[in-house]
Amino acid sequence: MRRILILAAVLICGALTAQAQFKIGGRTINAKKAVQAVSDVATAATLSDADIARMSRESVEWMDAHNPIDTGEYDARLKRLTAGITEVDGLKLNFKVYYVIDINAFACGDGSIRVFSSLMDIMDDDELMAIIGHEIGHVVHHDVRDAMKNAYLASAARNAAGAAGGTVGKLSESQLGDVAAAFMDARFSQKQEYEADEYGFEFSVKHGFSPYGMANGLNKLVELSKGAQASAIQKMFSSHPDSEKRAARMKQKADEYNADKQ
Secondary structure, three states, X not given: OOOOOOOOOHHHEEEOOOOOEEEEOOEEEEHHHOOOOOOOOOOHHHOOHHHHHHHHHHHHHHHHHHOOEOOOHHHHHXXXXXXXXXXXXXXXXXXXXXXXXXXXXXEEOOOEEEEEHHHHHHOOHHHHHHHHHHHHHHHHOOHHHHHHHHHHHHHHHHOHHHOOOOOOOOOOHHHHHHHXXXXXXXXXXXXXXXXXXXXXXXXXXXXXXXXOHHHHHHHHHHHHHXXXXXXXXXXXXXXXXXXXXXXXXXXXXXXXXXXXXX
């Protein structure tokens, strides 16, 4: 039986789901108990890309150590698809597959891309690469960094130790819980989602995948979130604005792209 992924680092990753109490493989995980891998944070108001990358590395190392990393067929497929894709905008990428039952993927600020095997089960190559591109887009566009800053600023407002303008040293577990809850309650805006979709589209086309991968992948996830697999997919797009409209928008973009090539 597949082990259950415990997302101790969701607060710093651009994952497809965001909530204070989240379910992984049927278990409810309390955010306040899922943040102990994070330490030595920077001032909320000046949290930089380097800070995000450092914290991401620490958390991803913890996650990699505590979850099953596939070294078989899933890994071989991902390596085949991402061969030669080593960096974006100067950010070095590394890819791994978590062999878990949930349908998801995320990208972190250090360039770590983690794909769940169950997502690979339902996506063809074009769809999978578009979804991966979408997640990378949230990092490249600083959506993840900005969401973390907002979470720290919200925590600072509630904790005297993190007063505005002060330096936040090593946060307590309680403070980290506040930050995690604030981050996981966040919603990416319609503009951010549209821009991540655009990035996923361009990412796919640039690397030789179908321009319809983004639209088809979005449609598939939307349909699954309504059906029998809704619990496994964690209703990934329930917090994403206008999911069906986004899929239609990406299909129109693919149609226009093909028309321009003719």
